[in-house]
Amino acid sequence: MADINLLPVELAPKGSLLKSAGIIKKLVTVVFILMVLFIASGVAFAFYLNTQIAGSEKRAAAIKGSIVKLEQTEQKLFLLKDRTGKIGLILKRQAQNRETANLETLLGISSEIVYSNLKVSPTVSNVVVVSRTSSALSPFLENLLTRQEYPVVKLLSFSFDTTKGYVLNLEISEK
Amino acid sequence: MKPSDPFANLISNLVQRGVLKVLVRPVVELIVMISVLILSARFGLSYLAGHQSVLNEAQKNEKILLQKRDILTSVGSDVLSQTSLAAVALPDKNPALAVLFQIRQIASENSIAVSGFTMGEEGQDTGNLSTIDLAFVADGAIGPLINFAKAVQNILPLSEIVSVKVEIEGTAAKAAIELKSFWSPFPKSITSFGEKLIDLTDEDKAVLLKLSVYKFPSIVTPQPNLPSPNTNPFGE
Numbered sequence: 001m002a003d004i005n006l007l008p009v010e011l012a013p014k015g016s017l018l019k020s021a022g023i024i025k026k027l028v029t030v031v032f033i034l035m036v037l038f039i040a041s042g043v044a045f046a047f048y049l050n051t052q053i054a055g056s057e058k059r060a061a062a063i064k065g066s067i068v069k070l071e072q073t074e075q076k077l078f079l080l081k082d083r084t085g086k087i088g089l090i091l092k093r094q095a096q097n098r099e100t101a102n103l104e105t106l107l108g109i110s111s112e113i114v115y116s117n118l119k120v121s122p123t124v125s126n127v128v129v130v131s132r133t134s135s136a137l138s139p140f141l142e143n144l145l146t147r148q149e150y151p152v153v154k155l156l157s158f159s160f161d162t163t164k165g166y167v168l169n170l171e172i173s174e175k
Numbered sequence: 176m177k178p179s180d181p182f183a184n185l186i187s188n189l190v191q192r193g194v195l196k197v198l199v200r201p202v203v204e205l206i207v208m209i210s211v212l213i214l215s216a217r218f219g220l221s222y223l224a225g226h227q228s229v230l231n232e233a234q235k236n237e238k239i240l241l242q243k244r245d246i247l248t249s250v251g252s253d254v255l256s257q258t259s260l261a262a263v264a265l266p267d268k269n270p271a272l273a274v275l276f277q278i279r280q281i282a283s284e285n286s287i288a289v290s291g292f293t294m295g296e297e298g299q300d301t302g303n304l305s306t307i308d309l310a311f312v313a314d315g316a317i318g319p320l321i322n323f324a325k326a327v328q329n330i331l332p333l334s335e336i337v338s339v340k341v342e343i344e345g346t347a348a349k350a351a352i353e354l355k356s357f358w359s360p361f362p363k364s365i366t367s368f369g370e371k372l373i374d375l376t377d378e379d380k381a382v383l384l385k386l387s388v389y390k391f392p393s394i395v396t397p398q399p400n401l402p403s404p405n406t407n408p409f410g411e
Contacts, residue, residue, distance in 0.1 A: 017197050024201035024245055031208040035215065049226040056233035063240040072206040073405045074372070076258045077250055078365045083261035084379040086359050089302040090265070091385055097328070102322050114343070121338035164271040 008053065011103040019122070095124060104170075113140050118166070125172045126156075243372040254375060257383045263331050264386050267361040270332035271307050273392050274356045277330040281390070285323040289314035300357070308337070309354040310317065317341075317348045324352065331389045333357050361400065 067074070102120045106127055113136050118137035131137050144153060150172045157169040266273070271294050282289040295308030313323060320341070328336055336355040366372055 004220070005357075021197045021201050023193075024198070024205055026207055028201060028204045029214055031205065035208065035212045038219070039214065040224060042215075043344050045223055045228060049223065049230050053226065053230050056230065056237050060233065060237045060240055063237065063244050067244055067247065070244070072251065073247050073255060074243075075365055076255045077372070077375070079361060080255065080261055080383075081373060081375065081379065082260045082362045083258075083265050083359075084375070084382045086302055086304055087261060087265050087333065088378065088382045089304065090335070091355050091382060094328065094335055097335055103324060103341065107317065115340055116342070117343075119338065119340040143209065147322070154328065162256060 051054075052145055066120055102149075105147075113137065123173060127170045127172060128169050129170070130161075130164045130166065131168075137168065142170075144170075182389045192251055193244055206221070211350050229361075239371050241317060246374045248370050252373070254380070254383075257386075260331075260336050260349060260386055260391070261383065263391065264389065266358050266384065269305075269307050270356050271309060273332050274309060274354070277332075277392050278327060280393075281323055281326045281330065282313060285319040285324045286289075287313050289313050303359060303360050305360075307356050307358070309356060311352055311354075315345060315348065316346050318373050320348050320350055324350065325373065326390065327352065327354070330390050331386070331391055333389070365368060 015076075097159075102125055103118060106118060106120070106125065107115060113129045113131045115127065116130050117126070119126040129137075129140065131140070144150065152173045154171040155168065156171050159167045161167055196337045275292055278289055278292075281287075289311050291310070291312040293310045295310070298306045298308070313320060316321065324336065324339055327334065334354045334356040337355050339353075340351040384386045
């Protein structure tokens, strides 16, 4: 039986409208496929992530167990690390500390003079020397002044004692 | 509906031309689909990003733990045995008594008489170090006295000579020595599981090597006498 369209011809949709409707329907299909693909890949990726998280947590728990067994080693290592860091600081200071070296050097400068008083400290050293003759003082001072480790030598006092001889009070500093 | 209303006219016109019938359904479907896609993308991506960061965190934690375990299993027992050496070099309590013992021992080895041992106040130094000032007078021949002063610099617990004041008369000398001894409380807690453990560096090993030339205190702990068998149970 033939289809009978009772609607007036002017009420029938235009061709361009039908074409637009077709394009929109195709777009709906594309968007639907995209959505399905997106949801499917999202679910798959979420599953993969959850599996990975569970695996990583399981492995971490196993490692934690073995670390607990090594707790004493960890304590020793931690203590050793703490001590060596601080000891390193003290050793550095000791390396810069020249008190006993200064003492030894000063006493070894001349055998012809007599040392009466010596005070060595990190910044300034004081030396009181006594000499029977003035001729012994000259090489002592010359030797002292040529030493690079004592760039500053101050003569604090110079006196003559009839019983002791010449008495020199010197202040020596590294800077 | 008034025929003069422009909106009503437009609708009526569109209905008459079949526009609404043909276009409304696909447009509504498209809008719904796009909305659902946007919403699912928004929520899905935030969910996945959250889980990705959880995974990253878990993997980072695992890596730290693995590194920690590797360090703990690979660290040599010979290195760990130096813990006691390091603890003696820098004790957790005021080391004045141990330093006094060391000074007396070195003095006796160098034929030096030590007297006037005084202890100053405790202080704080850089690097979370506590200090104690000590002073004493050493008498003896000049040569042994210098050797003594040099030996004092190399004792454990670690000490630093602050000043030496020497009075010389002939070959005899009297030295007033000021020392600074160091100590530092032991750490109260170790790193937590999630924290990275740092292995001993070459610098740390060099420090331990340097300590080996220092004089270790040879304090002997007296042992209690064991009961001896009584050979005469009726005697006194």
